Every structure is written in structure tokens, then in C-alpha cells.
Amino acid sequence: MSYDDTVTIAVDAMGGDHAPGVVLEGVASALAKDERLQVVLVGPAEVVEPFASSHARCIAQPASEVIAMGEHPAQAVRRKKDSSIVVGCRAVKEGHAQGFFSAGSTGACLAAATLGIGRIKGVQRPALCSVIPSPVAPVVMADIGANADCKPEYLVQFAQMASIYAEKVVGIEHPRVALLNIGEEDTKGSQFAQQAFSLMKDNVSGFVGNAEGNDIITAKYDVIVTDGFTGNVVLKTVEGTAKALFDALKGVMTSSLKTKIGALAVKGDLKALKDSISADTYGGAPLLGVAGVCLVGHGSSNATAIENGVLASASMVRKDVTGLIAEAVGKR
């Protein structure tokens, strides 16, 4: 690290099912691991002030309100101007932090970041991006739910932004980019997909063609681009299918004494397989295209997931993902 790589991340102390406990724990670990990290901890004064005064490189930013998981995102963001999510995004907008991390409501983070931090100039729509849990290799997908309704041209920018994330953060050199579709041939798919194909072919470096549903988890491609409706359904389908199969497998392994004994021998390797397809490795889903780093963690995040999320946010700032996106999008 160079002398000037100190990074400040605003962290939503109230985000997630186990907040604020696991958030504080995760922030403490992140601060301990990264000596050039500063945290602006956003939440109720009685939560953030005692923590900040007992931890170096942590600043308390009181915010009196909390947006709950079930609230209507856009409405909640407009109404609760002193909520931890809105105040956290404002800290980025005003330059007190370079990135924002929350394990709270994804919808509220999207709304608050888009309204509060604002889009990078030239970006039509920010995209939510995620690393698909694959046992083969990491696969980056966008959009996974920021834009339920898309125009085909949005997908060109989704591809550009996701490629930068794949290369700089996930570490995939020269990522191969594919459009999610219902057949491999150029002429396949809905009218939307056909138009997106033609635009991506002409405007996305690294574009290699169409991917089908069964190509995702096999890591046949590095970046999968789709609209936010399909992407959200597909990501949840992968997660749900993997979870259901592991649950069924657990049933098989514990069905008799014989299988229990057999299970003992494969237990460690199975755990490793299960971990390899865990969504937590990359710290959360980045919202790409806003004028500052914004990372959203799983609601079920534990302290380790929070720590990963805060460190990943800092890493995205240091790798200047936002600047690279601005440059790439400005080129067109």
C-alpha cells in the first residue's frame, strides 16, 4: 500500500438481521486487519458513540432512524431522512467517506445511493452486481435486481461495469462476457434479448455471445449480463437449488448408521464444497454506476461477513472501480 491509500468507509450500524451486534464486531475486526481503514459508523448515538470512542480510526455519525427490511424502499428513503442508510449515503456524497456498506434492505440502499450519492455522469442506470456461488470459478452477474424494467441499451453499460468489477475486484483477467438468453445462436431469444445481443456485439469488448441458464454455474463465461428481473430470479434460483440439494444431502447422510459413518469420512470435504459456493466470499453485492462505492451485504450476515463487506468496500475504493467505470462509460 502506498502512503495515501487511507480509505474511509461509512458503515450502517443498523443493517442486517443481527444488527447492531454483529456489525460492531465485524467493524472492529476490519479495523484491526486494515490499518489504513477509517470507519464512519452510522446509527443511533447510543450505539455508535461508545463504540467510536473505544476504537481508533472510527468516527461516530449519529442517525436517529432505521429503515426496516419490510418497508417500501423508495418511500422509506424519502420519509426517513435521518435513517442510517440515508445518512450513510449522504456521508459519501459530502466526501466524508468514499464508500458505503450496509447489510440492510437492498432496495433502500439502491434508492438511497441512487438519490443520495447520484449516478456517475453518463451512466443510464446503476446495476446491482453479484458473484454467483459456483464450485468451479467465480462468475459475475449484473443486473441482479436494481432494474426490474430495462431497455436493451442499459445492458451494454451493465456489461462494461461488471467487467471492470470482475477484472479489478474478483481478479479475472480479460473477462469473457455473455448475454443471458434462451439459446446459443445469435438469433435466439425475446425481442429484448435480440436487441441487447446486437448492441453488446458492437459495443462490449470481451463479448462472446449468448449464455443459457445451465452455463452460469459451470463458469463457462466470466460475466453474465441480463435485466434485473431475470438476474434476480436466476441468482435466487441458484442459491435456492444449492441450499435444497445440501439439505437433501444432509438427510441422506444422516438416514442410517451406515450412512452416518460414511458421512464422517467426507464431512470435511463436503464443508469445503459448501463454503466454496457461499455467497459471502466477496463481501456483498456492489451497486455499480453510482458516484461512490456502495456495497450491500446479505441480511443474514454474521460478523465475518460484515468484516468482509467493509474490507471489500475499501478494496473497491483503492482499486478506483468508480473512476474506471466513469472512464469506460465516458468513452462511448
Add this chain to the structure above:
Amino acid sequence: MSYDDTVTIAVDAMGGDHAPGVVLEGVASALAKDERLQVVLVGPAEVVEPFASSHARCIAQPASEVIAMGEHPAQAVRRKKDSSIVVGCRAVKEGHAQGFFSAGSTGACLAAATLGIGRIKGVQRPALCSVIPSPVAPVVMADIGANADCKPEYLVQFAQMASIYAEKVVGIEHPRVALLNIGEEDTKGSQFAQQAFSLMKDNVSGFVGNAEGNDIITAKYDVIVTDGFTGNVVLKTVEGTAKALFDALKGVMTSSLKTKIGALAVKGDLKALKDSISADTYGGAPLLGVAGVCLVGHGSSNATAIENGVLASASMVRKDVTGLIAEAVGKR
């Protein structure tokens, strides 16, 4: 069975990766198992005639052409008027058979059935339907690819048709029908999904609300309705994810002597789990809404899958799925 339940199914002798060998084998088994089954075997004279003359209840219907898997479906159907798929559908149209089964090109079967057999009066668009391989319970999904572009109102009929199939063929009493969406709440989703939700709520008996991607394989609902683009991507995602995990599991099980020994103990139960999520159990994907039974099997079908497909086609005829759909759709 009653005295009049003799059923005639036209079978594409040239459909699938291993045709005609496995098709003939499968047809022979189906004829042996179901004594009230007649088969019109469609394909090159030199293939179908010797088989028909050596098997009771089998009639040869020569067809000189074959549509290959890679061909453009609609074009191939228009050009190859003497292909086994086109001739097979014509046999249904002309009343020589009540159903058609093929393990050939899905797209060509859809095009040939829609053009050749025709739609049930009142059906806006036929839907391709499938049973999702779930370790929990069978889940019926439509559309899985007949209509890449849909209007919201199509989904009402998809729901009605898939419910009849779920109840009569899969054996699910009072199926719970859900719309595939990106959130549980009524107001969630794309404009398309919101419109479909509102129409389904008013017009589909058994409609219980929105399903998300992670609700599919858990069998939280019995029937999942969506457009053909999303349905196709999701079905392939489930199949691809399950396959990738079983492949990874195989790697785990054979990684060392210790795990190999452990694997021996769970082998049988694992095989049972793998079989429980096999797509072959229901014989293929029915095209619902055409004026005759049309079932499309996997291209990779073996003789057992072909046998299941032919028997399932006969079962759909006996259960009068086509008549029940006509009645349900006529009610609106």
C-alpha cells in the same frame, strides 16, 4: 381401464440424439406394457416398416425427411413437409392419432404442433410446461420456452392449463399457483409482472401470490407461472446447478481413499437423491393449448425415457387434458 380407452400415439422415430435405436426400443416396451396402446410410428420407410410388421398394434407412417436439432425450427417445419415431426403432427390433426411424442427438436415440435395441429379455440398462446426436478415434491412450471415474448394476459391461461396438467397428470390436488417474481409483496416486480399479478389474482383459481427464485425447488408452490424467456432460463439454471453440484460432489467423494470408503456407504442413497431430481420421470414437456396431446422428450432420452414419454402421452389422452383445457379456457 374401460373398454374404449384404446389410445393411438404418433411417435417420431427419428427424434433425439440416439434415434432411431432407442426410440424403437422404447416404443416396443411401451406397447408391451400398455395393451390398449397403439402407435403410429413416423419415420423413414426402411426404419418404421420392418418394426411395424414385427410388432402388434404398431402402424408404419413413412416420412422421408428429418429435422435436425440445430435447424431453424419454423423454417425447417415450413420446408420439410415430409419430415417425421411435421407428418406426426399431421396424423393428430387428421385424427389418425390422438397424441404426438418426439424427443427431437423442441422448437420444431412447437412450430409443427402449433401450425399443424392448431390451437384449442380460445387459447391465445400454447405454453410449454415441465415438472421441475425437486427433491421435495413435483413442481409444474409454464411457460418454459414456447413464448419468449409474452403479454401479461397470456399468463392467466398458462396458469389454467398448467393447473389442469398438475392436477390430472402429476396428481397434485388443488394446486397452489404462484407467479414468478422478484419479491413476495403484491406490488413487486417489473411492469409485466405487476400486470400479470393483477390479472391472475382476479382470474386464476388457486392463485396464491408471488414466488421467488428460491421458492421453486423447495416446492413451496405447486405451479409456477412465468413468461417463456424467464421460465426457460430458470429451468436450465435449476438443471445446471443440480448437475454442477453432483459433479462437484463426485469429485469430493473420490478425492482420497478415506472419502472413497465413506462414499461407498452413502452411494445408494445418493443415487436415489439424484434420481429424485431427474427430469425424466414425467416423460417430457407437454405443449399445452394445442388441439391434441403433444409431448416433447429430452434429446438425450434413452429407451426408458422414450417408453415413459409414449406412456405419458397416452395417459394425457385418457385423462382428456385437451378437453379439460378447452372447457376451462371457454369459461372466461
